[in-house]
Amino acid sequence: MSPRTQGPARIAVLGAGSWGTTFAKIAADAGAAAGTPVAVWARRPEVARDINGNHRNSDYLGDIALPENLTASTDAAEVLAGADLVVLAVPAQTLRQRLREFRGLIPAQAVLLSLAKGLEVGTDARMSQVIRQELDWPEEQVAVLSGPNLALEIARGEPTASVVACTSLETAGWIAAACTPPYFRPYTNTDVVGTEIGGIVKNVIALAVGICEGKQMGDNTKASVMTRGLAETTRLAVALGGRAETLSGLSGMGDLIATCSSSLSRNHTAGRLLAQGLTLDQVTETMRQTAEAIKSAPAVLDRAVQLGVSMPITENVVAVLQGVISVDELGPRLLARELKSEGVHAQ
Numbered sequence: 470m471s472p473r474t475q476g477p478a479r480i481a482v483l484g485a486g487s488w489g490t491t492f493a494k495i496a497a498d499a500g501a502a503a504g505t506p507v508a509v510w511a512r513r514p515e516v517a518r519d520i521n522g523n524h525r526n527s528d529y530l531g532d533i534a535l536p537e538n539l540t541a542s543t544d545a546a547e548v549l550a551g552a553d554l555v556v557l558a559v560p561a562q563t564l565r566q567r568l569r570e571f572r573g574l575i576p577a578q579a580v581l582l583s584l585a586k587g588l589e590v591g592t593d594a595r596m597s598q599v600i601r602q603e604l605d606w607p608e609e610q611v612a613v614l615s616g617p618n619l620a621l622e623i624a625r626g627e628p629t630a631s632v633v634a635c636t637s638l639e640t641a642g643w644i645a646a647a648c649t650p651p652y653f654r655p656y657t658n659t660d661v662v663g664t665e666i667g668g669i670v671k672n673v674i675a676l677a678v679g680i681c682e683g684k685q686m687g688d689n690t691k692a693s694v695m696t697r698g699l700a701e702t703t704r705l706a707v708a709l710g711g712r713a714e715t716l717s718g719l720s721g722m723g724d725l726i727a728t729c730s731s732s733l734s735r736n737h738t739a740g741r742l743l744a745q746g747l748t749l750d751q752v753t754e755t756m757r758q759t760a761e762a763i764k765s766a767p768a769v770l771d772r773a774v775q776l777g778v779s780m781p782i783t784e785n786v787v788a789v790l791q792g793v794i795s796v797d798e799l800g801p802r803l804l805a806r807e808l809k810s811e812g813v814h815a816q
Contacts, residue, residue: 476647477505481552481579483567485511485520485541486759487529487620488584489558494624496556497536498650505647509541510548517541533624549574554582554647557600560759561587564596568603581606582633582644583613586668587761588768593775595665609637612644613661615668615720617727619734623653630654632720634664656719663711667702667721671728672736672762673769673783674698677803678729679740680789680796694782694803695729701780705769708776735760743789744796766790 480500482493490509497507511517519527520541524534542548549555555575559567564585575581581604583596594602600611616631623629633648633655635641641657648655658664677698678691702725703716715721728734739760742752749763770787773780785802788794794802 476500476503476643477552477554479551480505480507480554480556480647481548482507482509482556482558483545483548483571484556484558484584485509485513485516485526485529486558487526487624488618489556490520490526490529490535491620491624492556492558492584492614492648493539494533494535495648495650495653496554497539499648499653501536501538504538507536507539508548508552509539510545511541511543514543517543530621530624545571546574549576552576553579554644555579556582556584557596558584561585561596561761562590562764565589565599565603568600572604575604578610580610580612580640580644583611585761586615586665586672587765588669588772590764590768593768593772595662595669597661597665609635609640611635611661612641613665613668614644614655615664615724617719617723619727619731621733626652628652628654630656630719630723632664632718633657634659634661634720636661658715658718660712660715662709663706663713663715664720666706666709666711667716668724669761669765670698670702670705670769670783671721671725672760673766673786674702674725675728675734675736676740676743676760676762676766677782677786677799679734679737679742680744680786680799681740681803682737683741683744684796684800686800690800690803691729695725697803698729698782699725701773701778701782704778705773705776705780708778709772736762739763746796749790762786763790 480496482489493507493509585596597611612635614633633641633644645655645657681690739752766787770783
């Protein structure tokens, strides 16, 4: 890829849910002075009409106003035409299917940025791997973004930070420069594996914390689960080739704290609903958005077993999801391991 000396001429965002629309707002606000057009692909025509006609995405972001340079369409070819930054904001388990649909429409020189946080069921692939497998895209043109990024807070303009990871630090910096309005600060690194794993496993830990909260367990319990959850997340990331220090940053600890602590977190909410006695089907019906951990948790555990990585919290969350144990049994099992010295790398 040739050096990029200026920002994107056009940005396309595939996915008009809460996070996709919020990131489109980030990019549009960042590019407002330059008049950078940001186009969103929406699956539902009514969402596209709302964005274009009312400058709102009422279904996901309520009455938050969207910038004038942000438009939407259900026509993927229209959205992708001329885009040099393509942002993938569809659920993890549908990403491969969408890439197959859009393969011939994505400009060859475009940089692809994944916002999805999940492992693909059946392959255990990270989203950056799915992108490269389906599109045969150059590694230096594929990036991921992760961090403590609760969409509604960011859409309201509340300050936050995040991480853009790409094997090319130049590409990561180019993306970061394109999405830096006053309220959103992206840092960069080259640890794609560690950044993705942090964003994936924190959802599983948030399910566990949500269940604990739904069962009226206290802050000691939740803090213990979060801390040991970070330890097992780090073990998996390192086993896959990631760097331990990445998990101490925004895409590890930062994202974990936000996701495990906020009622805006979909996975935390799903855990609370499970603790209240709802079935998985009822949780899915009650929530309007995808709780990625429900699908990804078994894939995370499968990958850990393959690598010989101990992930006891993940193991017990999967046992709940698969009906092996009840939510009432989860709490006592979360920290029920043999006594040992504290350490991230201890198995």
